[in-house]
Amino acid sequence: MKVDLKKYQGKGYGKLALIEMIKWIKDKFPQCEEVRLTVFPDNYVARKLYKSYGFVATGQIFGGEEVFKLVLSKIPLQDIGD
Numbered sequence: 001m002k003v004d005l006k007k008y009q010g011k012g013y014g015k016l017a018l019i020e021m022i023k024w025i026k027d028k029f030p031q032c033e034e035v036r037l038t039v040f041p042d043n044y045v046a047r048k049l050y051k052s053y054g055f056v057a058t059g060q061i062f063g064g065e066e067v068f069k070l071v072l073s074k075i076p077l078q079d080i081g082d
C-alpha cells in the first residue's frame with residue numbers, strides 16, 4: 001500500500017484505504033480466513049498502522065520484509081468502522 005505523494009501522507013488516507021480493503025475482502029470473499037501483507041522492519045509508520053487494525057507479525061520474512069497477518073474472524077466489521 002502506498003500514499004504516493006508525501007504531501008498527502010499523514011492525512012488519514014492510508015488508514016481509510018486499509019479499512020476499505022479489509023471490508024472489501026470480507027464482503028467479496030466471506031470464506032477468506034486471513035489477510036497477509038509484508039512490511040520492511042524499519043517502516044515504523046506502516047507497522048503501527050497495520051498493528052492498530054489487528055495485524056500481527058508471523059515471524060516469517062518474504063523478500064526482506066516481515067510478514068504480518070490479520071485473522072478476519074477476530075475482527076467484527078464494526079471494529080473497522082462499518
Ligand SMILES: CC(C)(COP(=O)(O)OP(=O)(O)OC[C@H]1O[C@@H](n2cnc3c(N)ncnc32)[C@H](O)[C@@H]1OP(=O)(O)O)[C@@H](O)C(=O)NCCC(=O)NCCS
Binds near residue numbers: 009010012014
Ligand atoms: C504507510 C502509509 C501507507 C500510511 O498512510 P498515511 O495516509 O500516510 O497514514 P495515515 O494518515 O492514515 O495515518 C495512519 C497512522 O500513522 C500515523 N502517521 C502517519 N504518518 C506518520 C509519520 N510521518 N510519523 C509518525 N506517524 C505517522 C498517523 O498518526 C496514524 O496513527 P494514529 O491512527 O495513531 O493517529 C503511507 O505513509 C505511505 O504510503 N508511505 C510510503 C509507502 C509505504 O511505506 N507503504 C507501506 C508499505 S508496507
